[in-house]
Amino acid sequence: xxxxxxxxxxxxxxxxxxxxxxxxxxxxxxxxxxxxxxxxxxxxxxxxxxxxxxxxxxxxxxxxxxxxxxxxxxxxxxxxxxxxxxxxxxxxxxxxxxxxxxxxxxxxxxxxxxxxxxxxxxxxxxxxxxxxx
Ligand SMILES: [Zn+2]
Numbered sequence: 001x002x003x004x005x006x007x008x009x010x011x012x013x014x015x016x017x018x019x020x021x022x023x024x025x026x027x028x029x030x031x032x033x034x035x036x037x038x039x040x041x042x043x044x045x046x047x048x049x050x051x052x053x054x055x056x057x058x059x060x061x062x063x064x065x066x067x068x069x070x071x072x073x074x075x076x077x078x079x080x081x082x083x084x085x086x087x088x089x090x091x092x093x094x095x096x097x098x099x100x101x102x103x104x105x106x107x108x109x110x111x112x113x114x115x116x117x118x119x120x121x122x123x124x125x126x127x128x129x130x131x132x133x
Pocket of ligand 1: 016025046
């Protein structure tokens with residue numbers, strides 16, 4: 001993956017208000033850089049904004065990754081315009097968030113999810129998520 005230096009100084013796509021280079025970029029380059037479930041969740045949202053499909057696929061836990069299809073992830077990432085991430089609550093292994101986006105018709109939608117994460121051999125992975133209303 002090629003990261004452009006100029007782009008790295010922009011604010012991170014995960015709404016952290018930190019530069020991308022100090023936030024999700026290191027995690028996008030190496031999953032081991034995610035030291036908490038929340039940092040991985042933020043990096044996954046940011047990956048949706050950037051269309052980093054391999055990262056989204058690879059950050060699934062091995063137990064749930066086999067049910068994923070890169071084409072479906074790519075479709076979901078590109079069909080919507082990702083506007084903002086709100087992390088509502090985070091525990092050691094769960095993150096509840098709202099992802100604000102515009103759907104293909106330009107309508108505002110909110111994806112409200114409680115995600116579960118698991119650390120395996122020192123690496124945090126996304127296991128699955130439950131939609132909340
Ligand atoms: Zn970030």
